[in-house]
Amino acid sequence: MCYIGAEYLLQRDGIFYYNRRIPDDVSAQYASKRVVFSLKTRSRSAALKSAASVTGQLEKQWLHFRSEKWPIPVLTNKTSHSTDTGLCGVTLSDALDVYVRLKGGEKGIKFIHHATRSANYTIEAIGNLDLCSYDGKSRGVLRDALLERGLASSSAKRIFASVRAMVNFIICEHGLKVANPFLNVFFPELNDTKKRKPFSIKEISLLHDKCRSTDDDVRHLVALISDTGVRLGEATGLKVADIKIDCPTPHIHIRPNPIRRLKTKQSERQVPLIGASLWAAKRLITNSSGDYAFPRYVKNGTCLSNSASATLNKWIRSNICNDLVVHGLRHGFRDRLREVGCPPEIADSLGGWSRNSIGESYGDGYSLKAKHEWLCKIALD
Helix, strand or coil: CCCCCCHHCCCCCEEEEEECCCHHHHHCCCCCCCCEEECCCCCHHHHHHHHHHHHHHHHHHHHHHHHCCCCCCCHCCCCCCCCCCCCCEEHHHHHHHHHHHHHHHHHHHHHHHHHHHHHHHHHHHHHCHHHHCCCCHHHHHHHHHHCCCCHHHHHHHHHHHHHHHHHHHHHHHHHHCEEEEEEECCCCCCCCCCCCCCCCHHHHHHHHHHHHHHCCHHHHHHHHCCCCCCHHHHHHHEEEHHHHHCCCEEEEEEEEEEEEECCCCCHCCEECCCHHHHHHHHHHHHCCCCCCCHHHECCCCCCCCCHHHHHHHHHHHHHHCCCCEEEEEEEEHHHHHHHHHCHHHHHHHHHCCCCCCEEEEEEECEEEEHHHHHHHHHCCC
Protein backbone atom coordinates (compact mmCIF):
# COMPACT_ATOMS: atom_id res chain seq x y z
CA MET A 1 0.00 0.00 0.00
CA CYS A 2 1.29 3.46 -0.91
CA TYR A 3 0.82 6.15 1.73
CA ILE A 4 0.71 9.85 0.85
CA GLY A 5 3.50 11.65 2.71
CA ALA A 6 5.53 8.52 3.51
CA GLU A 7 8.60 10.10 1.89
CA TYR A 8 8.57 12.83 4.53
CA LEU A 9 9.03 10.49 7.49
CA LEU A 10 12.23 10.54 9.50
CA GLN A 11 13.02 8.32 12.50
CA ARG A 12 15.27 9.39 15.38
CA ASP A 13 15.81 7.28 18.50
CA GLY A 14 12.78 5.24 17.54
CA ILE A 15 10.45 8.28 17.28
CA PHE A 16 8.99 9.28 13.91
CA TYR A 17 9.25 12.88 12.69
CA TYR A 18 7.67 14.72 9.79
CA ASN A 19 10.34 16.48 7.68
CA ARG A 20 9.46 18.36 4.51
CA ARG A 21 11.02 21.22 2.56
CA ILE A 22 8.77 24.25 2.06
CA PRO A 23 8.27 25.13 -1.63
CA ASP A 24 9.97 28.34 -2.76
CA ASP A 25 6.75 30.01 -3.91
CA VAL A 26 5.22 29.91 -0.39
CA SER A 27 8.42 30.11 1.68
CA ALA A 28 7.80 33.79 2.48
CA GLN A 29 4.95 32.65 4.74
CA TYR A 30 7.34 30.74 7.05
CA ALA A 31 10.24 31.53 9.34
CA SER A 32 12.20 28.41 8.36
CA LYS A 33 12.84 26.45 5.17
CA ARG A 34 11.46 23.14 6.39
CA VAL A 35 8.47 21.79 8.31
CA VAL A 36 9.94 19.50 10.97
CA PHE A 37 8.17 18.21 14.08
CA SER A 38 7.73 15.04 16.11
CA LEU A 39 4.77 12.78 15.39
CA LYS A 40 5.16 11.42 18.95
CA THR A 41 4.89 7.78 17.98
CA ARG A 42 7.15 4.76 17.51
CA SER A 43 4.53 2.99 15.41
CA ARG A 44 5.23 3.16 11.68
CA SER A 45 1.60 2.58 10.78
CA ALA A 46 0.48 5.46 13.03
CA ALA A 47 3.26 7.66 11.66
CA LEU A 48 2.20 6.92 8.07
CA LYS A 49 -1.39 7.94 8.81
CA SER A 50 -0.26 11.11 10.57
CA ALA A 51 2.11 11.96 7.71
CA ALA A 52 -0.72 11.56 5.21
CA SER A 53 -2.92 13.87 7.28
CA VAL A 54 -0.19 16.49 7.70
CA THR A 55 0.67 16.33 4.00
CA GLY A 56 -2.95 16.96 3.11
CA GLN A 57 -3.13 19.91 5.50
CA LEU A 58 0.05 21.45 4.11
CA GLU A 59 -1.12 21.04 0.53
CA LYS A 60 -4.39 22.81 1.38
CA GLN A 61 -2.54 25.57 3.21
CA TRP A 62 -0.12 26.09 0.34
CA LEU A 63 -2.97 26.09 -2.15
CA HIS A 64 -4.58 28.84 -0.06
CA PHE A 65 -1.37 30.92 -0.10
CA ARG A 66 -1.06 30.47 -3.85
CA SER A 67 -4.72 31.25 -4.48
CA GLU A 68 -4.32 34.65 -2.82
CA LYS A 69 -2.29 35.63 -5.89
CA TRP A 70 -5.04 34.56 -8.27
CA PRO A 71 -7.59 37.16 -9.51
CA ILE A 72 -10.59 35.00 -8.54
CA PRO A 73 -12.90 36.79 -6.04
CA VAL A 74 -14.54 33.66 -4.65
CA LEU A 75 -11.16 32.29 -3.55
CA THR A 76 -9.77 35.48 -2.06
CA ASN A 77 -12.92 36.49 -0.17
CA LYS A 78 -11.98 34.55 2.97
CA THR A 79 -14.31 36.42 5.34
CA SER A 80 -17.45 35.93 3.31
CA HIS A 81 -20.18 33.80 4.88
CA SER A 82 -21.86 33.36 1.53
CA THR A 83 -23.54 30.03 0.93
CA ASP A 84 -22.67 30.24 -2.80
CA THR A 85 -19.43 28.37 -2.12
CA GLY A 86 -20.93 26.01 0.44
CA LEU A 87 -18.51 27.38 3.05
CA CYS A 88 -19.08 29.50 6.14
CA GLY A 89 -15.68 31.23 6.07
CA VAL A 90 -14.57 30.10 9.54
CA THR A 91 -11.91 27.43 10.11
CA LEU A 92 -11.33 25.47 13.30
CA SER A 93 -8.27 27.59 14.11
CA ASP A 94 -10.44 30.71 13.66
CA ALA A 95 -12.93 29.22 16.11
CA LEU A 96 -10.14 28.52 18.60
CA ASP A 97 -8.82 32.08 18.37
CA VAL A 98 -12.23 33.59 19.12
CA TYR A 99 -13.01 31.02 21.82
CA VAL A 100 -9.87 31.60 23.90
CA ARG A 101 -9.92 35.36 23.32
CA LEU A 102 -13.46 35.79 24.61
CA LYS A 103 -13.64 33.02 27.20
CA GLY A 104 -10.02 32.47 28.18
CA GLY A 105 -9.85 35.45 30.51
CA GLU A 106 -12.61 34.19 32.78
CA LYS A 107 -11.54 30.54 32.63
CA GLY A 108 -7.78 30.75 33.14
CA ILE A 109 -4.62 29.35 31.57
CA LYS A 110 -5.51 25.67 31.99
CA PHE A 111 -8.71 26.22 30.00
CA ILE A 112 -6.71 27.87 27.22
CA HIS A 113 -4.14 25.08 27.20
CA HIS A 114 -6.81 22.37 27.03
CA ALA A 115 -8.77 24.12 24.27
CA THR A 116 -5.60 24.71 22.26
CA ARG A 117 -4.39 21.13 22.70
CA SER A 118 -7.81 19.76 21.69
CA ALA A 119 -7.92 21.93 18.57
CA ASN A 120 -4.36 20.94 17.64
CA TYR A 121 -5.18 17.24 17.99
CA THR A 122 -8.17 17.77 15.70
CA ILE A 123 -6.25 19.79 13.11
CA GLU A 124 -3.47 17.22 13.04
CA ALA A 125 -5.96 14.40 12.47
CA ILE A 126 -8.47 15.90 10.01
CA GLY A 127 -7.06 19.27 8.98
CA ASN A 128 -7.79 22.92 9.67
CA LEU A 129 -10.86 23.08 7.49
CA ASP A 130 -13.80 25.41 7.04
CA LEU A 131 -16.40 24.29 9.60
CA CYS A 132 -18.82 23.48 6.79
CA SER A 133 -16.29 21.04 5.32
CA TYR A 134 -16.27 18.65 8.28
CA ASP A 135 -18.82 15.83 8.20
CA GLY A 136 -19.74 12.58 9.91
CA LYS A 137 -16.72 10.85 8.42
CA SER A 138 -14.48 13.53 9.95
CA ARG A 139 -15.75 12.62 13.42
CA GLY A 140 -14.83 8.99 12.92
CA VAL A 141 -11.38 9.79 11.56
CA LEU A 142 -10.66 12.05 14.55
CA ARG A 143 -11.89 9.45 17.04
CA ASP A 144 -9.74 6.73 15.47
CA ALA A 145 -6.69 9.00 15.35
CA LEU A 146 -7.01 9.86 19.03
CA LEU A 147 -7.37 6.22 20.07
CA GLU A 148 -4.44 5.21 17.85
CA ARG A 149 -2.27 7.75 19.68
CA GLY A 150 -2.80 5.64 22.79
CA LEU A 151 -5.23 8.04 24.48
CA ALA A 152 -7.81 6.48 26.77
CA SER A 153 -11.37 6.76 25.48
CA SER A 154 -12.17 9.08 28.41
CA SER A 155 -9.38 11.45 27.29
CA ALA A 156 -10.57 11.31 23.68
CA LYS A 157 -14.11 12.12 24.82
CA ARG A 158 -12.83 15.19 26.70
CA ILE A 159 -11.11 16.40 23.54
CA PHE A 160 -14.35 16.00 21.58
CA ALA A 161 -16.24 17.86 24.32
CA SER A 162 -13.79 20.75 24.15
CA VAL A 163 -13.96 20.99 20.35
CA ARG A 164 -17.78 20.75 20.41
CA ALA A 165 -17.97 23.61 22.90
CA MET A 166 -15.57 25.65 20.80
CA VAL A 167 -17.60 25.16 17.64
CA ASN A 168 -20.92 25.78 19.42
CA PHE A 169 -19.51 29.05 20.70
CA ILE A 170 -18.39 30.28 17.28
CA ILE A 171 -21.71 29.23 15.71
CA CYS A 172 -23.60 31.39 18.23
CA GLU A 173 -21.07 34.23 18.20
CA HIS A 174 -21.03 34.57 14.40
CA GLY A 175 -24.61 33.48 13.76
CA LEU A 176 -23.47 30.70 11.45
CA LYS A 177 -26.04 28.48 9.79
CA VAL A 178 -24.15 25.23 10.20
CA ALA A 179 -24.68 22.12 12.32
CA ASN A 180 -21.92 21.30 14.77
CA PRO A 181 -19.99 18.52 12.99
CA PHE A 182 -18.57 17.13 16.26
CA LEU A 183 -21.88 16.04 17.77
CA ASN A 184 -22.98 12.44 18.30
CA VAL A 185 -19.65 10.68 17.88
CA PHE A 186 -19.71 6.97 18.71
CA PHE A 187 -17.12 5.51 21.09
CA PRO A 188 -16.79 1.73 21.51
CA GLU A 189 -16.85 0.38 25.05
CA LEU A 190 -13.12 -0.18 25.45
CA ASN A 191 -12.91 -0.27 29.25
CA ASP A 192 -9.44 1.30 28.92
CA THR A 193 -9.68 3.80 31.76
CA LYS A 194 -7.13 2.89 34.37
CA LYS A 195 -8.39 3.04 37.94
CA ARG A 196 -5.85 4.63 40.22
CA LYS A 197 -4.65 2.27 42.90
CA PRO A 198 -5.00 3.61 46.46
CA PHE A 199 -1.99 3.57 48.77
CA SER A 200 -2.05 0.92 51.49
CA ILE A 201 -1.21 1.80 55.11
CA LYS A 202 2.16 0.08 54.70
CA GLU A 203 2.94 2.11 51.56
CA ILE A 204 1.92 5.38 53.23
CA SER A 205 4.15 4.63 56.22
CA LEU A 206 7.08 3.92 53.90
CA LEU A 207 6.36 7.14 52.01
CA HIS A 208 6.33 9.15 55.26
CA ASP A 209 9.69 7.71 56.29
CA LYS A 210 11.30 8.54 52.96
CA CYS A 211 9.82 12.06 52.94
CA ARG A 212 11.27 12.83 56.37
CA SER A 213 14.61 11.34 55.38
CA THR A 214 14.98 13.44 52.21
CA ASP A 215 13.28 16.54 53.68
CA ASP A 216 13.01 18.78 50.60
CA ASP A 217 10.16 20.70 49.00
CA VAL A 218 9.12 17.83 46.69
CA ARG A 219 8.82 15.48 49.66
CA HIS A 220 7.00 18.19 51.63
CA LEU A 221 4.45 18.29 48.81
CA VAL A 222 3.93 14.51 48.89
CA ALA A 223 3.65 14.42 52.68
CA LEU A 224 1.18 17.33 52.72
CA ILE A 225 -1.10 15.50 50.29
CA SER A 226 -0.81 12.14 52.08
CA ASP A 227 -2.56 13.16 55.31
CA THR A 228 -4.92 15.82 53.94
CA GLY A 229 -6.21 14.11 50.77
CA VAL A 230 -6.02 17.38 48.83
CA ARG A 231 -5.75 17.33 45.06
CA LEU A 232 -2.26 17.83 43.62
CA GLY A 233 -3.21 21.14 41.99
CA GLU A 234 -4.69 22.41 45.25
CA ALA A 235 -1.45 21.66 47.12
CA THR A 236 0.93 22.80 44.38
CA GLY A 237 -0.73 26.22 44.13
CA LEU A 238 -1.03 26.71 47.90
CA LYS A 239 -0.12 30.16 49.25
CA VAL A 240 2.06 30.35 52.35
CA ALA A 241 -0.57 32.61 53.92
CA ASP A 242 -3.08 29.75 53.64
CA ILE A 243 -0.99 27.49 55.88
CA LYS A 244 -2.23 28.15 59.40
CA ILE A 245 0.10 26.75 62.05
CA ASP A 246 -0.21 29.15 64.99
CA CYS A 247 -3.83 28.47 65.86
CA PRO A 248 -5.77 26.00 68.06
CA THR A 249 -6.30 23.65 65.10
CA PRO A 250 -3.48 23.85 62.52
CA HIS A 251 -4.90 23.63 59.02
CA ILE A 252 -4.61 24.66 55.41
CA HIS A 253 -7.18 26.80 53.64
CA ILE A 254 -7.93 25.58 50.12
CA ARG A 255 -9.33 28.50 48.13
CA PRO A 256 -8.89 30.09 44.68
CA ASN A 257 -5.89 32.33 44.10
CA PRO A 258 -4.27 34.09 41.10
CA ILE A 259 -2.35 31.01 39.90
CA ARG A 260 -4.96 28.29 40.23
CA ARG A 261 -8.69 27.83 40.35
CA LEU A 262 -10.58 25.09 42.14
CA LYS A 263 -12.34 22.14 40.54
CA THR A 264 -15.75 22.70 42.15
CA LYS A 265 -17.49 25.06 44.53
CA GLN A 266 -17.20 22.42 47.25
CA SER A 267 -13.43 22.34 46.78
CA GLU A 268 -13.01 25.48 48.86
CA ARG A 269 -12.48 24.24 52.40
CA GLN A 270 -10.27 24.12 55.48
CA VAL A 271 -8.43 20.87 56.16
CA PRO A 272 -6.82 20.15 59.56
CA LEU A 273 -3.17 19.11 59.64
CA ILE A 274 -2.05 15.89 61.31
CA GLY A 275 0.96 13.59 61.22
CA ALA A 276 3.10 13.94 58.10
CA SER A 277 1.02 16.80 56.71
CA LEU A 278 1.60 18.84 59.88
CA TRP A 279 5.33 18.10 59.70
CA ALA A 280 5.42 19.18 56.03
CA ALA A 281 3.46 22.37 56.74
CA LYS A 282 5.89 23.39 59.49
CA ARG A 283 8.86 22.75 57.19
CA LEU A 284 7.23 24.82 54.45
CA ILE A 285 6.69 27.75 56.81
CA THR A 286 10.29 27.53 58.02
CA ASN A 287 11.71 27.44 54.47
CA SER A 288 9.28 29.88 52.82
CA SER A 289 10.75 32.79 50.88
CA GLY A 290 7.81 34.05 48.85
CA ASP A 291 4.05 34.05 48.46
CA TYR A 292 3.70 30.42 47.41
CA ALA A 293 4.56 27.25 49.29
CA PHE A 294 6.05 25.52 46.24
CA PRO A 295 7.73 28.24 44.12
CA ARG A 296 9.46 25.73 41.83
CA TYR A 297 6.00 24.93 40.43
CA VAL A 298 4.97 28.54 39.89
CA LYS A 299 6.05 30.23 36.67
CA ASN A 300 4.70 33.24 34.81
CA GLY A 301 1.64 33.40 37.03
CA THR A 302 0.75 29.74 36.40
CA CYS A 303 0.63 26.71 38.68
CA LEU A 304 2.63 23.92 37.01
CA SER A 305 0.75 21.00 38.52
CA ASN A 306 1.45 18.77 35.49
CA SER A 307 5.17 19.20 36.03
CA ALA A 308 4.72 18.39 39.72
CA SER A 309 2.70 15.29 38.79
CA ALA A 310 5.47 13.97 36.53
CA THR A 311 8.14 14.52 39.21
CA LEU A 312 6.12 12.98 42.04
CA ASN A 313 4.93 10.00 40.03
CA LYS A 314 8.47 9.18 38.94
CA TRP A 315 9.71 9.33 42.53
CA ILE A 316 6.79 7.27 43.88
CA ARG A 317 7.27 4.55 41.27
CA SER A 318 10.98 4.36 41.99
CA ASN A 319 10.76 4.46 45.78
CA ILE A 320 7.36 3.12 46.86
CA CYS A 321 5.65 0.98 44.21
CA ASN A 322 5.67 0.93 40.42
CA ASP A 323 1.85 0.67 40.26
CA LEU A 324 1.18 3.84 42.24
CA VAL A 325 0.73 7.50 41.28
CA VAL A 326 0.35 10.57 43.47
CA HIS A 327 -3.44 10.73 43.01
CA GLY A 328 -3.58 7.32 44.69
CA LEU A 329 -2.89 9.16 47.97
CA ARG A 330 -6.28 10.83 47.64
CA HIS A 331 -7.93 7.45 47.04
CA GLY A 332 -6.05 6.02 50.01
CA PHE A 333 -7.14 8.97 52.15
CA ARG A 334 -10.80 8.17 51.45
CA ASP A 335 -10.23 4.48 52.23
CA ARG A 336 -8.62 5.36 55.57
CA LEU A 337 -11.63 7.49 56.49
CA ARG A 338 -13.97 4.62 55.60
CA GLU A 339 -12.00 2.21 57.78
CA VAL A 340 -12.54 4.33 60.90
CA GLY A 341 -16.24 4.84 60.16
CA CYS A 342 -16.03 8.52 59.24
CA PRO A 343 -19.50 9.80 58.20
CA PRO A 344 -19.62 10.36 54.41
CA GLU A 345 -20.61 14.02 54.85
CA ILE A 346 -17.49 14.74 56.92
CA ALA A 347 -15.31 12.76 54.50
CA ASP A 348 -16.73 14.82 51.61
CA SER A 349 -16.09 18.01 53.57
CA LEU A 350 -12.46 17.03 54.12
CA GLY A 351 -11.80 16.00 50.53
CA GLY A 352 -13.85 18.67 48.79
CA TRP A 353 -16.03 16.05 47.12
CA SER A 354 -19.44 17.14 45.84
CA ARG A 355 -22.65 15.75 47.31
CA ASN A 356 -25.88 15.80 45.31
CA SER A 357 -28.09 17.01 48.11
CA ILE A 358 -30.16 20.16 48.59
CA GLY A 359 -29.24 20.13 52.27
CA GLU A 360 -25.58 20.47 51.36
CA SER A 361 -26.01 24.19 50.77
CA TYR A 362 -27.54 24.77 54.20
CA GLY A 363 -25.45 25.94 57.17
CA ASP A 364 -21.71 26.53 57.42
CA GLY A 365 -20.62 22.90 57.39
CA TYR A 366 -18.46 21.03 59.90
CA SER A 367 -16.10 22.83 62.26
CA LEU A 368 -12.34 22.42 62.13
CA LYS A 369 -12.51 20.72 65.51
CA ALA A 370 -14.99 18.10 64.29
CA LYS A 371 -12.93 17.38 61.19
CA HIS A 372 -9.72 17.24 63.21
CA GLU A 373 -11.19 14.61 65.53
CA TRP A 374 -11.85 12.29 62.61
CA LEU A 375 -8.47 12.91 61.01
CA CYS A 376 -6.74 12.01 64.27
CA LYS A 377 -8.32 8.56 63.95
CA ILE A 378 -6.37 7.91 60.71
CA ALA A 379 -3.04 9.42 61.82
CA LEU A 380 -0.12 7.01 61.39
CA ASP A 381 2.37 8.99 63.48
